[in-house]
Amino acid sequence: MFFKLFVTFTRIGLFTIGGGYxxxxxxxxxxxxxxxxxxxxxxxxxxxxxSLPGVFATNIAALVGYKINGLKGGAIAALGTIVAPFAIIIMIAAFFSRFQENIWVTKAFKALRPAVVALIVAPCFSAIKANKLTYKTAIIPIVALLIMWQGHVSPIFIVIFGCIAGIIYNIFKEKNKRR
Known part of the structure; x- marks a missing residue:
């Protein structure tokens, strides 16, 4: 299982252009x-x-690996996401100065932008379908965005407030279940 986990996340790390989402x-x-x-x-x-700091792809891999196979699974999955990009960055660094002004390299990077945007937007729609987005659940991220944008509030404070509000909500929810 560890080998399958490592290979799966190495392949994901190898073919993910745009990183993150x-x-x-x-x-x-x-x-x-x-x-x-x-x-x-x-x-x-x-x-x-x-809500975690750090590299998104590595964090999600570590959590997925941990959920599947404990601490070793988390470490193996995280390592898998790091190996391929690390090797690619080393190769690019070694040769980039020779090709950075090449018109075809510039065009290739510009052509990849729409694909990266599509890869970021697609999970949003999947999450909406999986969680059956309702008016109540949609209002929270919209309000948070407006507070950050119009109120010039740091996203850190929004995340902290969201965590605290979620904990309080679940405490009240559990108390109501017991009644």
Missing amino acids: AVIPLIERDIVSRGWLSKEEFYELLSITE
């Missing part, structure tokens, strides 16, 4: 289709990952 559809497809996690479990880990 662009990796979500690849991880979701591979992990859910293999039956390692359900869609609901995957999106639960995704929401946790979004």
